Amino acid sequence: AGLFGTSIAFQLGRRRAGSVLLIERDRVAGGDSGLSFSLIRRHYSNEVTARLAVRGVEIIKQWEDEVGTGESGYVGTGYLLTVGEEQLEAVADNVERLRDWGVDTSVVSADEIAELEPLLSLDGIAGAAYEPDGGFADAQKMTLAWFAGASREGVDPVFEAVTAIRVEDGRVRGVETTGGRIDAQTVVLAVGGWGKELAATAGVDVPISLRREQALRFRQAAGRPQARMTFSDTVSDVVFRPDRAGLALAVAYHAEQPLARRDDCRTEPDSDYAPAVREALGVRLPAYADAEWIGGFAGAYDFTPDWNPIVGWVPGVDGLYLALGWSGHGFKLSPSVGEVVAAAVFGEEPPIDVADLALERFAAGKPLRLAYGAGARA
Template structure:
């Protein structure tokens, strides 16, 4: 293994691959990405694959709008010989309480100010968009036709291959076991395969981001919580948009190859890094989907899996150039939305590292916001 690099990125998910690509495109040489398992082997590869602009905070609206506009042309931009399978069939957000309808209306005001084409829809219209929706338990819905979902493996692969063509070196399986500093500056990365001397390290480690920060004595307020998903057998196309509900605790999409992919969260989920499966999730998911979209209950579940939400107190990411350790950067705490913000992460971090004028203002997302109490709370997360 090489023993020095100009930049070392820890994590081979969407964030690490996007940062690597953006840095290499700007002319940075000797970039190494270290991945514990394999490319897309962590939370990116376990995610629900959706990308939506229907958020409650301006920052999340703008980030996801940027990402969606990138994904629309990503096959060409990244010169990918495969297909990221971006399907813009919309997100139908459904609500079963009046309180949530009020939240939707507030969110839509924020979205419209950002130029996002979202709108409230009647239950009749919701049923015309998703005919198998059980509207008898619902109060209303919101819809944005430009939202959608795409293949996380292929999207990460597109970034990975583009970065590789630009000279980025990807090393896996390599586990980072320590970081060294000298005079307040990053000096190296200690791995299970040897030491790499470097003055620039980017923490894009997803579920393990806190452990990486601990290695340089930086305390970050993130937890990694297990979130589970399941997938059914493939069937003929019957549902175009992602259907999501914060109150009912559900998101479900029919993937391009015909299977339904669905997930939900639970406060009792373990936070010790495990990504095992539980029967409690299977039961709760089955009950929720059968009640909300009854025909999907007729389908067989073929597999369930899990990934980690790396969650911050305000459920927005941390984009940070460390003030305490020179040369240490982090893009962490995506709170379940790291995949859809991948294009933004690469741009924000590469500009931050090179000291360029930011094209996307992410200054409100520095680590210091938690100490100062300047958090921007995102209300709309499953």
């Protein structure tokens, strides 16, 4: 019952056909959906994720009409993907494609960036991709809202751990849980960083690795200037977004912390992380050099070899559908993925063609394009 389990359950419940169970071993939003930076952008390097993000952000912005329960917490701050000279061409190329796919975005110069966010130090920055309605929302609120919405639509929550996916004669038969066996014709595996372990119980090897990532929350002293723009800076590797009430969140990508299992992930930030973020932030956003650190969190990126998710039926195991490997950028994709998966389960044409996200792409040597190299950025 993270972003994906609840979004999918909500869309399945809405169709009011058959019995839908949402199985959770811990608590709603108790995984990475409760530990998300929740940044909103549609800057992607490939069509399928860009289209999922376009529809995803549409739902996030029109939550009341689209979902009707709870709220998404959307705040439009504007979003900048800032780059150095050597990546300007890649940004311009991506922006051109994104505009063709319906994204409101443009390339802005360093002077225009200075107007959009006067607090940003432009050292080494040559330009940016800009999305006026990028910003952030609240992953936890959305997960809880979908959970409530799914319950309203007749989905039954089951608070047990799945211990194995049952497969017989090349067909899924249901799951074993700590509360006993559950029969099912279709199993959708949407368990975030626990996906590799659970897929293995069905004999399916998914190429997902885990990496711990941290985020810090700052409070800017009263009377100090407040940054208003959300940005991801490829030059300093800092990601920043304002929060409510004078707070801000920042990530500074630094030494990689690989994890063998999602259960090994410590969710408190490391004591040496705050100075690292402060230093990086001090360079890019000098007005925040003395902002007070008031906590933070750490979760796991469940990344695939091309840093894009795995969505689709599993060849050779009829009835098993994967929605895994969100690679640290699944938040704004979760609303549209719910619609896509529900359509697939009911044998309908999905509203967005996700064939490019199939598990088979790795064996076939057809990874998705990444304009800025390996990572969660685009």
